[in-house]
Amino acid sequence: MVSLEPGLWIAAILSIGYLSVVVKDNVWYRVAVETLLGASVGNWVVTALLTVNAQAITPLVIDGQVMLIIPILLGIALLMAVSARYGWVSRYGNAWLMGVGCGISGTTVVKQMIIVPIADSILTWNVADAAVLLGRIVLIVSLVTTLLYFLLTIERKGYLARVQQVGRYFIMLMMGIFLPTHQNWNIGAMQQMLQLLMHQWLGIPEPM
């Protein structure tokens, strides 16, 4: 049975508009896309305002946490970027963001993103399992040859050029893997839209 929920009808009309591009570019499709973008931005702005209110303004005004003036001022400084005259003030907010970001991620990035993966993938050798062993060898060969491919300060000739060619094949292989990955993601997005139309809007039961 077709749903009578108004929200679902709006979603269905916009979804059909979005899918209508497979036939031809049209106004319905553009309205659907622009609505999605507008709604996303609106959602972001409202969430940001509510967060600033809950985490800074309310504690400052109601609880008297005066130290919160500092992040509020830095936040206002960021907004000055829209001013031609006072745009330079935004650098202070940006500098603070960059500094905090580097400080927070910098303390863990070396261990969690470099040492641990290398230790667990390259340095751990299980010679009893031929498949794992082969995987480790391929991993090291691909790592070295790909890094050498980007060695641009030495002329590409002789053995180095051949090794770099191997690295190029590994890069092409990786890019080939990424292509269907993104296709699958797009198919998943389309499928989600069709599920909304078929099962939630039109009421066709989901097969199990």
Added chain:
Amino acid sequence: MVEAKAKEEKGIVLRIFEAYRGLNQNVWYVLFLAMVIIPMVYPLALPIGISQYTRDFKAAIDRSKDGGRALISINYCTGGEGPGLPAMVDTIKYLVTRKQMTIVNVGILMPVVGQLAENVFAKVPWDSYGYVYGVDYVNLGFIIGQEAAVAAIATDFKTVIKQDYRGNPASALPILDDIYGIDDFDLVVEGTDYSGQLHMVIRQWPSTPDRPLVTHVFAGTALPFYPGSVDGFVDTAGAGPAEFEVLAGIPGTAVINSDVISLSQLFLLIVVLMANISYWIVRSLGGKT
């Protein structure tokens, strides 16, 4: 006579393939749409091979503490809900039915993740498991602030979390009473289609022997950190969610999604092959390419 007949046959072949190459691209789009819809209506039940990534994903969950607390982070966008939703629903069902874990969700990608988490929660039959909202499971919605917020959740949970997605104050949610940071969780499950969010989680909520970190993500995003920083993952760009359904014995819709991907990719493969074959045939017969 024979030569003329051969020339005529060549002409027919040429016309067929030229007509094929001249087909309007929208025909292919509509056919592709049909390839997506057919398995959604008539599941094909194509065979599914289970990868080591998915086995490790399940093994890592099995290693976590029974009756413990799982930190879920739903960070895929609306477009990623296709594979992301069934994968997360199946995982939560497994955590609840096999591990009796309590569930805390907190998103870090963008505001819409709060609603996407509600969509996931709506598919889990909490009542039949005896789970109560705010006591056994909670959706904290989206926490703004990117990595600073992720780090703050890990070390200063109560300062960051003031209320849940539904507007209930944190003080009214008993499940949050004794949570002060990441060390109060026994498992981290992150679902995303962005590499940045996974990187933040790896850095700020790292895997430990007592707290495995598993994820639903594209294989290409997880592989640099697996095994090591990521204990196991479900490849949401492939058949990962379906593999987990089969491996865990949890019936769901991911198997149907897997059929959709298989059939549509097969169609794409045939179209690409045919495009190349027709190009070479037309070219060899002297037609316009």
